[in-house]
Amino acid sequence: MSYAQLNAQPENASWVYNNIRFMTLNVPGTGNARTQILGDPQLQAKQAAELRDAANLYWIKAQFAAATIDTYGKPLQNPAKAIVIAMQADMTDFSQKDEHLIGKPCLGVSDAWRINCDGFVALRAAIAQAAQGFSGPVLLIHGDTSHFTLNQEFLGSETDNLWRLNAAGDTWSNKKTGESGGVRDVTLVTIDLDNKQEPFSAVGLIAGAIPGS
Numbered sequence: 001m002s003y004a005q006l007n008a009q010p011e012n013a014s015w016v017y018n019n020i021r022f023m024t025l026n027v028p029g030t031g032n033a034r035t036q037i038l039g040d041p042q043l044q045a046k047q048a049a050e051l052r053d054a055a056n057l058y059w060i061k062a063q064f065a066a067a068t069i070d071t072y073g074k075p076l077q078n079p080a081k082a083i084v085i086a087m088q089a090d091m092t093d094f095s096q097k098d099e100h101l102i103g104k105p106c107l108g109v110s111d112a113w114r115i116n117c118d119g120f121v122a123l124r125a126a127i128a129q130a131a132q133g134f135s136g137p138v139l140l141i142h143g144d145t146s147h148f149t150l151n152q153e154f155l156g157s158e159t160d161n162l163w164r165l166n167a168a169g170d171t172w173s174n175k176k177t178g179e180s181g182g183v184r185d186v187t188l189v190t191i192d193l194d195n196k197q198e199p200f201s202a203v204g205l206i207a208g209a210i211p212g213s
Contacts, residue, residue, distance in 0.1 A: 025060070
């Protein structure tokens with residue numbers, strides 16, 4: 001894949017504010033767009049998913065590098081103190097996934113099995129590895145599932161500087177039982193780098209809901 005192709009996703013953006021590097025990734029739900037393929041030919045959809053994966057993996061590596069070094073590979077005088085990543089998909093929700101497919105990578109396997117796999121294996125590993133190599137806190141923000149949550153449950157204790165926020169917005173209701181869940185709101189995120197134990201906090205901007213842990 002060429003450099004131009006790796007940078008062809010307008011959804012992948014980055015900016016710096018107050019020495020915090022923000023980045024977005026084009027990571028959709030439904031198994032990283034590998035399941036529930038209804039409109040496109042499956043082969044075309046699989047190829048698009050692999051191109052998007054490659055661009056996302058490149059973007060993660062490039063942005064974590066840009067947080068600490070310049071284009072010449074020299075350390076920045078003012079490196080980023082924290083990194084915030086935003087995407088759509090919840091890569092930690094396995095409730096709709098067959099147990100034998102969890103952790104099964106999609107890249108490098110035959111065409112017949114590129115849908116029957118865990119579409120987030122490479123992305124989870126790349127984010128965890130990048131966080132491990134970064135000295136400051138990292139926040140991964142996503143949606144796609146209904147639980148308004150802020151915790152460090154991503155890949156275990158090896159990523160002790162990585163937090164995960166399932167932002168408010170996704171809700172559900174059951175007409176038969178009358179049950180409902182989720183928080184329909186806008187999420188206000190506060191970053192306090194002086195608080196080493198809890199550098200990130202969140203609250204529903206309108207209703208004031210606090211995320212669970």
